[in-house]
Amino acid sequence: MKTLSVPGVRLAAVESGIRYANRLDLVLIELAEGSESAGVFTLNAFCAAPVTIARRHLNAVSPRYFLINTGNANAGTGEAGIRDALASCDAVARECGVAIEQVLPFSTGVIGEPLPVAKIIAGIPAACEALNAESFDAASRGIMTTDTRPKLVSRQVSIDGEIVTIAGFAKGAGMIKPNMATMLSYVFTDAELSKATLDRLLREQVNKSFNRITVDGDTSTNDCCLLTATAASSARVEDDEGTCDPLFEQGLAEVFRELAIAVIRDAEGATKFVTVEVSGGKDSEECLKVGYTVAESPLVKTALFASDPNWGRILMAIGRAGLDDLDIDTVGVKLGDTPIVSNGCRDAAYTEELGQAEMDKTDIVIAIDLARGNHTETLFTSDLSHDYVSINADYRS
Amino acid sequence: MKTLSVPGVRLAAVESGIRYANRLDLVLIELAEGSESAGVFTLNAFCAAPVTIARRHLNAVSPRYFLINTGNANAGTGEAGIRDALASCDAVARECGVAIEQVLPFSTGVIGEPLPVAKIIAGIPAACEALNAESFDAASRGIMTTDTRPKLVSRQVSIDGEIVTIAGFAKGAGMIKPNMATMLSYVFTDAELSKATLDRLLREQVNKSFNRITVDGDTSTNDCCLLTATAASSARVEDDEGTCDPLFEQGLAEVFRELAIAVIRDAEGATKFVTVEVSGGKDSEECLKVGYTVAESPLVKTALFASDPNWGRILMAIGRAGLDDLDIDTVGVKLGDTPIVSNGCRDAAYTEELGQAEMDKTDIVIAIDLARGNHTETLFTSDLSHDYVSINADYRS
Numbered sequence: 001m002k003t004l005s006v007p008g009v010r011l012a013a014v015e016s017g018i019r020y021a022n023r024l025d026l027v028l029i030e031l032a033e034g035s036e037s038a039g040v041f042t043l044n045a046f047c048a049a050p051v052t053i054a055r056r057h058l059n060a061v062s063p064r065y066f067l068i069n070t071g072n073a074n075a076g077t078g079e080a081g082i083r084d085a086l087a088s089c090d091a092v093a094r095e096c097g098v099a100i101e102q103v104l105p106f107s108t109g110v111i112g113e114p115l116p117v118a119k120i121i122a123g124i125p126a127a128c129e130a131l132n133a134e135s136f137d138a139a140s141r142g143i144m145t146t147d148t149r150p151k152l153v154s155r156q157v158s159i160d161g162e163i164v165t166i167a168g169f170a171k172g173a174g175m176i177k178p179n180m181a182t183m184l185s186y187v188f189t190d191a192e193l194s195k196a197t198l199d200r201l202l203r204e205q206v207n208k209s210f211n212r213i214t215v216d217g218d219t220s221t222n223d224c225c226l227l228t229a230t231a232a233s234s235a236r237v238e239d240d241e242g243t244c245d246p247l248f249e250q251g252l253a254e255v256f257r258e259l260a261i262a263v264i265r266d267a268e269g270a271t272k273f274v275t276v277e278v279s280g281g282k283d284s285e286e287c288l289k290v291g292y293t294v295a296e297s298p299l300v301k302t303a304l305f306a307s308d309p310n311w312g313r314i315l316m317a318i319g320r321a322g323l324d325d326l327d328i329d330t331v332g333v334k335l336g337d338t339p340i341v342s343n344g345c346r347d348a349a350y351t352e353e354l355g356q357a358e359m360d361k362t363d364i365v366i367a368i369d370l371a372r373g374n375h376t377e378t379l380f381t382s383d384l385s386h387d388y389v390s391i392n393a394d395y396r397s
Numbered sequence: 398m399k400t401l402s403v404p405g406v407r408l409a410a411v412e413s414g415i416r417y418a419n420r421l422d423l424v425l426i427e428l429a430e431g432s433e434s435a436g437v438f439t440l441n442a443f444c445a446a447p448v449t450i451a452r453r454h455l456n457a458v459s460p461r462y463f464l465i466n467t468g469n470a471n472a473g474t475g476e477a478g479i480r481d482a483l484a485s486c487d488a489v490a491r492e493c494g495v496a497i498e499q500v501l502p503f504s505t506g507v508i509g510e511p512l513p514v515a516k517i518i519a520g521i522p523a524a525c526e527a528l529n530a531e532s533f534d535a536a537s538r539g540i541m542t543t544d545t546r547p548k549l550v551s552r553q554v555s556i557d558g559e560i561v562t563i564a565g566f567a568k569g570a571g572m573i574k575p576n577m578a579t580m581l582s583y584v585f586t587d588a589e590l591s592k593a594t595l596d597r598l599l600r601e602q603v604n605k606s607f608n609r610i611t612v613d614g615d616t617s618t619n620d621c622c623l624l625t626a627t628a629a630s631s632a633r634v635e636d637d638e639g640t641c642d643p644l645f646e647q648g649l650a651e652v653f654r655e656l657a658i659a660v661i662r663d664a665e666g667a668t669k670f671v672t673v674e675v676s677g678g679k680d681s682e683e684c685l686k687v688g689y690t691v692a693e694s695p696l697v698k699t700a701l702f703a704s705d706p707n708w709g710r711i712l713m714a715i716g717r718a719g720l721d722d723l724d725i726d727t728v729g730v731k732l733g734d735t736p737i738v739s740n741g742c743r744d745a746a747y748t749e750e751l752g753q754a755e756m757d758k759t760d761i762v763i764a765i766d767l768a769r770g771n772h773t774e775t776l777f778t779s780d781l782s783h784d785y786v787s788i789n790a791d792y793r794s
Contacts, residue, residue, distance in 0.1 A: 043717075044713065044716035044717045045715070045717075045723040046713060046716030046741075075709065075712070075713075076709050076712045076738065076743070078740070078741055078742030079742075080742070081742070110709060111709020112709035112712065112738075112742075112743055114743075174696065175713065216694075216696060217693075218694055218714065219713070219716075219717040221709075221712070221713050221716060297615050298613040298614065298781075298789070299571065299789055302786055302789035302790045310507070310508075310509075312470065312473050312507060312508020312510075313615075315472070315508060315509065315618070316443060316616070318443060319441035319442040319443030319616075320440075320442075320574075320615065320616035323442065328443050341509075344443075344475055345474055345476075345478070346473065346474070346475075346509055346510075388695070388699075388786075389702065389785075390783075392700070393700070393702050393703035394703065
């Protein structure tokens, strides 16, 4: 595989011993002068100190550095957490000769413990030294926690003969129901894009990707998703009205979608990749309500783990989703292409064998037709396995 | 132990082979003429056929018989399910010489499979034959599914020298987040109470007991809770304005509360009994929102299972509960009597040892102070263990 790079982006991942020895746990990313970035951040009220600072700095100036640590979330840490996040930014600013506002801090790990800021500051000179255009892979590994594999996706599109690159990485396997963003995700392009367009693109793409996945319904305190354009390419991607080349937008959409799907495929303890499609809704909101209730139902998720076509649990979850005046006699449910429920009860042609064949698959599609409108939403989720319990019962041990 | 009975109530539990051989799976309850009953039923839109029929019959006349089967929920069964539920009622009505509307049907078990109505009808003569005032224990066992033990609670109160008895039983261990009722629960008293008073008492008590428990957030299609007064006692419990004797109301409250707590203590795979108290809320609704988000968070529940004082997950759950303008810098959290979080971050006196000592207990109290109002709500829940996954992955096997 050709080493990936995005002109205008340099990265480094180092071991700073934040929680464990011999583990890449500190990532520094440098953006070329002239880069623009957009960000979305968790809506969890207990947002982490670095989220508060990153949001504040991003509103002030165009960032030049992202500093990311694992092993400690720096959340639930009050004023001390804010001071620690600022101290980390300050260390990067001094080492690299930029203003403190040009550094965005990000943290992921255990909530509620003081950030070991001295170890982070001590690791920064080595990280600056190691900055390299071809360290995307190392950086994508350096932000992993319970992830079992890095999530790194890229696309190249040709616009008027010029190559534009889009590359991004993400981490996250549990505490995943992103709300406006995901655990941690960074997408870069060498295209030149205005701040306003970056903001629009980021929100549009996040709402079709990271904001459509759930592992456990638990929204992290540290979710952040950043989109950066370095302007290193001379391709004209955006016109004067802020409209983007459709090939570019398509490439960007693919990168976001593949990263979001990669998070679900690596969900804690997952043995199944589950797509929940809800159609026939009066609006998006009710499709999402039904979709999330099914996707997060412990009983649906344990049946998926068991490959058990116990589809009554899907009906139960649809029924408790809280839709006004749902006429259950019109609801339809399919597993893959197999009709299970038609007009609110078991399809005449359904057999246990047909249901079993669908549930035995690793990739399962639950398609729900509410039959009362024209809206559709699609979510991605995982099953609830023994390994999910083990991973989360043992996480701090 | 003295055999329990409530004058005016006779019960029977028989084996009818609905799903498994050699298992009590059909319960018949006879109420003396002159009894009044009140009922609350699931708000799940996919409510089961017997729920539809029980609600309809209860609105029409005072019931004389309850017929309860396990092994099959008769939910998601459409028109055929309605016919089957009516056929079961009809068989009781013919055997016992009452109108079909005087029989209320109840079912619990797998959703979506046709009710084996022939087996139920075949079991009815034996059940009628076996009706007995002292079969409360057998009846409470006869409605069990994944329950590991029966839940049977009684109280006697003396009113003006007359003894009044209150006794009830419930079943349920999973798919438990009752919404207006619980899985299946029946409470009986020999007091004389008007229908209006029974309705009021039932709603008040359910909202303080069964509507404050959650195992997995999954609301059953078959939840029903019935309160019956047989009027066999001559004690004057209710005055002309419908006000009840406070001793009686207290006894009733204790029966409901103990039954609800018994369901949580027997929750599927539970190793912990967890009380979530939310105080300082602006209204009950926001206390419940925070309480349920914490009580149903898979990450909080797996930390409880591991006895891990990973209290950051509690903050995460509070933060994602969706309260408007929550000032996290005023929030306090205690585990038992140990302050964990004060003013939004780790309490100055907190140590890991103190937290560990609280989490090592079997009965854990999570007390959350939102510090923005005067409302309080208390919920009861369980942890998320390997056994929960095993029980629900294997339930149909």
